[in-house]
Amino acid sequence: MEQITQAIRQMIAIEAQELADFFRFSFVKTFKKQEIISRPNTIPNEIFFINKGLIRVLITDQEGNEHSLHFALENQFIADYSHFIQKKPALYTLQALEETEVVVLPRVGIEWGYANLKEGQKLGRLIAEFYFIYQDDRIKNNYYRSPKERYDLITDIFPNIHNRVPQHMIASYLGMTPVHLSRLKKINR
Amino acid sequence: MEQITQAIRQMIAIEAQELADFFRFSFVKTFKKQEIISRPNTIPNEIFFINKGLIRVLITDQEGNEHSLHFALENQFIADYSHFIQKKPALYTLQALEETEVVVLPRVGIEWGYANLKEGQKLGRLIAEFYFIYQDDRIKNNYYRSPKERYDLITDIFPNIHNRVPQHMIASYLGMTPVHLSRLKKINR
DNA sequence: TCGCGACGATAACAAATGTTTATAAATGCA
DNA sequence: TGCATTTATAAACATTTGTTATCGTCGCGA
Numbered sequence: 001m002e003q004i005t006q007a008i009r010q011m012i013a014i015e016a017q018e019l020a021d022f023f024r025f026s027f028v029k030t031f032k033k034q035e036i037i038s039r040p041n042t043i044p045n046e047i048f049f050i051n052k053g054l055i056r057v058l059i060t061d062q063e064g065n066e067h068s069l070h071f072a073l074e075n076q077f078i079a080d081y082s083h084f085i086q087k088k089p090a091l092y093t094l095q096a097l098e099e100t101e102v103v104v105l106p107r108v109g110i111e112w113g114y115a116n117l118k119e120g121q122k123l124g125r126l127i128a129e130f131y132f133i134y135q136d137d138r139i140k141n142n143y144y145r146s147p148k149e150r151y152d153l154i155t156d157i158f159p160n161i162h163n164r165v166p167q168h169m170i171a172s173y174l175g176m177t178p179v180h181l182s183r184l185k186k187i188n189r
Numbered sequence: 190m191e192q193i194t195q196a197i198r199q200m201i202a203i204e205a206q207e208l209a210d211f212f213r214f215s216f217v218k219t220f221k222k223q224e225i226i227s228r229p230n231t232i233p234n235e236i237f238f239i240n241k242g243l244i245r246v247l248i249t250d251q252e253g254n255e256h257s258l259h260f261a262l263e264n265q266f267i268a269d270y271s272h273f274i275q276k277k278p279a280l281y282t283l284q285a286l287e288e289t290e291v292v293v294l295p296r297v298g299i300e301w302g303y304a305n306l307k308e309g310q311k312l313g314r315l316i317a318e319f320y321f322i323y324q325d326d327r328i329k330n331n332y333y334r335s336p337k338e339r340y341d342l343i344t345d346i347f348p349n350i351h352n353r354v355p356q357h358m359i360a361s362y363l364g365m366t367p368v369h370l371s372r373l374k375k376i377n378r
Numbered sequence: 379t380c381g382c383g384a385c386g387a388t389a390a391c392a393a394a395t396g397t398t399t400a401t402a403a404a405t406g407c408a
Numbered sequence: 409t410g411c412a413t414t415t416a417t418a419a420a421c422a423t424t425t426g427t428t429a430t431c432g433t434c435g436c437g438a
Contacts, residue, residue: 062333082326124310139328143250166385166386179426366395368396
């Protein structure tokens with residue numbers, strides 16, 4: 001639990017005993033390459049923290065097409081957070097693109113943390129704010145960056161992604177077809 | 190301060206005295222139609238709560254083109270929240286599209302609330318979560334709804350918007366040109 | 379080791395969207 | 409009230425992006 005401890009301590013002050021109590025609810029789990037970590041249509045009751053590996057978040061539309069809408073890397077929290085909060089059935093699929101080790105944070109543990117950790121609510125606020133900022137950047141970029149710029153800037157968001165994720169999933173994340181991304185790479189603007 | 194009181198009490202339990210102490214930092218301000226409420230390039234140190242009116246959030250790109258990226262209605266909080274949190278110079282412009290009355294919440298008041306309100310951190314968490322969910326829906330829709338569907342669904346997000354906002358700003362919000370939106374309205378899919 | 383499927387590049391064509399210009403109605407202000 | 413400005417539509421054309429098909433490489437499992 002060293003990595004998640006460090007991540008939490010970057011956000012709040014928390015004593016060892018508090019942390020130990022909080023982690024009572026959690027456990028480590030590993031997933032094989034390509035394995036599905038979380039499926040849509042059931043209420044998500046877990047948040048994951050990635051120790052090692054890489055998780056793709058995708059949504060499947062009515063026609064069965066997959067849209068990759070996020071990649072989560074080491075030392076990040078990931079879930080269908082929106083539907084976790086709303087306690088509504090998930091729309092997102094979480095898939096390990098590599099052998100992946102996560103810390104599982106069940107809802108009961110998180111609710112216990114809000115109620116009992118001295119700075120539990122603050123931790124929740126900072127995490128929500130962090131992902132709000134990430135999304136805000138993303139929405140903003142869609143308005144005032146060209147598709148080629150968004151491609152060029154992707155390594156700022158997901159370092160080393162080109163060595164870890166197939167290009168057609170990057171194209172999907174960028175909201176374009178793989179054919180078109182291949183074309184864009186050849187030209188400059 | 191009735192409206193904002195009600196909005197806060199939908200999220201947390203708070204006594205009258207606490208509220209009064211919190212509101213010490215705040216004041217009401219009105220803006221005329223078309224007036225600029227907040228400009229880019231300075232660090233945003235205020236969050237606004239709309240009592241009456243309608244605020245457009247826009248970003249101006251290098252070529253000077255304006256992109257409308259949000260409309261905020263009555264009983265909502267609005268700011269360049271991302272840059273408020275990060276204490277970085279704003280990128281967004283806030284403009285009143287109607288005669289608009291807001292409650293101004295200065296940073297010192299918000300920080301006082303986090304430190305002193307019993308449920309201040311929780312309030313911050315719930316607000317951040319609320320806007321996270323809004324953004325998540327928006328990003329999701331970009332992946333699996335057609336442009337026409339996004340147009341048809343806009344009144345779910347901004348009720349009565351067609352009577353309050355010119356169509357070319359709606360087109361901008363949808364990421365298309367006004368000419369193209371006009372075209373889309375004629376066809377069905 | 380072989381063979382199949384995943385992956386990425388490419389070309390040709392189709393569809394969607396942007397650009398420019400024109401026009402007419404609606405709006406707001408002097 | 410009258411006039412200038414804003415707004416929405418329309419058409420013609422340009423550009424971007426999607427679709428389909430083909431091909432060559434690579435990696436992985438039987």
